[in-house]
Amino acid sequence: MHKYLMKLIDLFESKQDTLYVSRPLLNAEEVWEWARKNGCKTPLEPEDMHVTIAHSKTPVDWLLIRPKKRELVIPETNDRKLLAFGEEETTIVLSFESKKLEDRWMEFCSLGAKWDFPEYIPHVSITYNSEWSNWEDVMPYSGELILGPEKFEPFVDNWSEDKN
Numbered sequence: 001m002h003k004y005l006m007k008l009i010d011l012f013e014s015k016q017d018t019l020y021v022s023r024p025l026l027n028a029e030e031v032w033e034w035a036r037k038n039g040c041k042t043p044l045e046p047e048d049m050h051v052t053i054a055h056s057k058t059p060v061d062w063l064l065i066r067p068k069k070r071e072l073v074i075p076e077t078n079d080r081k082l083l084a085f086g087e088e089e090t091t092i093v094l095s096f097e098s099k100k101l102e103d104r105w106m107e108f109c110s111l112g113a114k115w116d117f118p119e120y121i122p123h124v125s126i127t128y129n130s131e132w133s134n135w136e137d138v139m140p141y142s143g144e145l146i147l148g149p150e151k152f153e154p155f156v157d158n159w160s161e162d163k164n
Contacts, residue, residue: 015062018155019113023072023147025049025124031094035113040092040132049124051147053104054153057114067150074098074122074145082096082140083123090130093123094141 022027026033028046035043074096085091105120120140 006111009053017058017062018058019054019056019060019062019108020052020155021054021067021108022050022052022151023068023149024151025051026071026146026148027144030143031124031126031141031145034143035126035132036139040127040130042107042127042129042131044125044127047116049126049153051122051124051145053066053101053150054108054113054115056108056115057155057157058112058114060108060111060113060153065108065152067152068104069149071149072098072100072147074147076142078142080140080142082126082138084130084135085123085125086128091128092126092130092132092135093121094126095121095123095140096145098122 003047025046028049030124031049032043032046077096080094080096083095101121101122105115109115
C-alpha cells in the first residue's frame with residue numbers, strides 16, 4: 001500500500017522545467033510555395049514552420065497547463081506584415097493578429113513563464129538565413145493559417161544551431 005501511495009504522489013507532484021510551446025503550421029506547403037514564388041531562396045522546410053506561443057528559460061509547472069488539442073485557424077486577411085527579427089535581422093517572419101494566441105501567451109506568463117522579448121507578436125518564421133533581398137517589397141501571404149495542436153517540450157537555448 002505504501003509504494004502505491006508514493007507512486008500516486010509522484011504522479012501529482014509538479015513537473016518544473018523550462019518550457020517551449022508551439023503549434024505546427026498544417027498548411028505550411030502553401031506558405032512555402034508562396035515564399036519561393038516571391039523570391040525567398042531559403043524558406044524553412046514545411047515541417048519546420050510553426051508558431052511559437054511560449055518559450056521560458058525559467059522553469060514552469062507543466063501540470064498547471066493543459067495543452068490545446070484543437071486546430072486553430074487564423075482567417076485569411078490582408079493585414080499581415082513581413083518583419084525582420086533577430087540581432088542581425090536575418091530571420092524573416094510573417095506576422096499576424098490573433099487574440100487567442102496573445103491570450104494564451106498571457107496565460108503562460110501568468111503561470112511564471114518568462115519571455116525574452118519586449119512583446120509577443122504572433123508569427124510564422126519563413127527563413128532564418130535570409131537571402132531574400134526583395135522581402136520588403138513582397139505582398140505578405142494572406143491565406144488561412146491552419147495551426148495544429150500545441151506541442152510542449154523543454155526549452156533548448158541553442159535551437160538555431162540545430163537548424164543550420
